[in-house]
Amino acid sequence: xxxxxxxxxxxxxxxxxxxxxxxxxxxxxxxxxxxxxxxxxxxxxxxxxxxxxxxxxxxxxxxxxxxxxxxxxxxxxxxxxxxxxxxxxxxxxxxxxxxxxxxxxxxxxxxxxxxxxxxxxxxxxxx
Numbered sequence: 001x002x003x004x005x006x007x008x009x010x011x012x013x014x015x016x017x018x019x020x021x022x023x024x025x026x027x028x029x030x031x032x033x034x035x036x037x038x039x040x041x042x043x044x045x046x047x048x049x050x051x052x053x054x055x056x057x058x059x060x061x062x063x064x065x066x067x068x069x070x071x072x073x074x075x076x077x078x079x080x081x082x083x084x085x086x087x088x089x090x091x092x093x094x095x096x097x098x099x100x101x102x103x104x105x106x107x108x109x110x111x112x113x114x115x116x117x118x119x120x121x122x123x124x125x126x127x
Contacts, residue, residue, distance in 0.1 A: 020062075028054055031119075032063040043104045044072070051099065062119045069109030072100065073121065076114045082123040093125040 020031045023038065025045035032041050041063055048054060062073040079085060085093075097112045104110070113121045 025049060026054060027057060028059045028061075030061055030063055034065055037063055037065070040070075040104070044100075047100065047104050062115070066111075069111070070105065071111050071113045071121070073113045073115040073119050075117055075119070076122070077117070079114055080116075080122060082125065085125055090125055097126060 020033055021035060021038065021041075022029050022031045023041040023045055024030075025048070028045055028048050030041040030044045032038070044061070044063065048059075060075065064071045064073060079089075093112055097110065100110050100112075111124060112126065114123050114125060115121050
């Protein structure tokens, strides 16, 4: 999974809306709106630690409920559209999404979404 970090250089920036809830583990924070997602956010933090996805810099992601399950929004400081992705980037993001599905989300569907520093969705790498 370090390959993922080195390939697409996802820079996670703290930009939380003060009205949301969050779970923090070290410099990694999962933001979420629905209080029922607190345990799931804790599991994501543990997954990030166990899979060595910590970068030593502040990282923020947002967990968002959808009609189909969940979106996990990752902030990118470099990629602003899907055309910026290489084949290896897509492969790494697909691997991350599959590992999250298996280890954290189980029967609930999860989709990775690349977002700007305000968690505004930019694109879905796997669609």
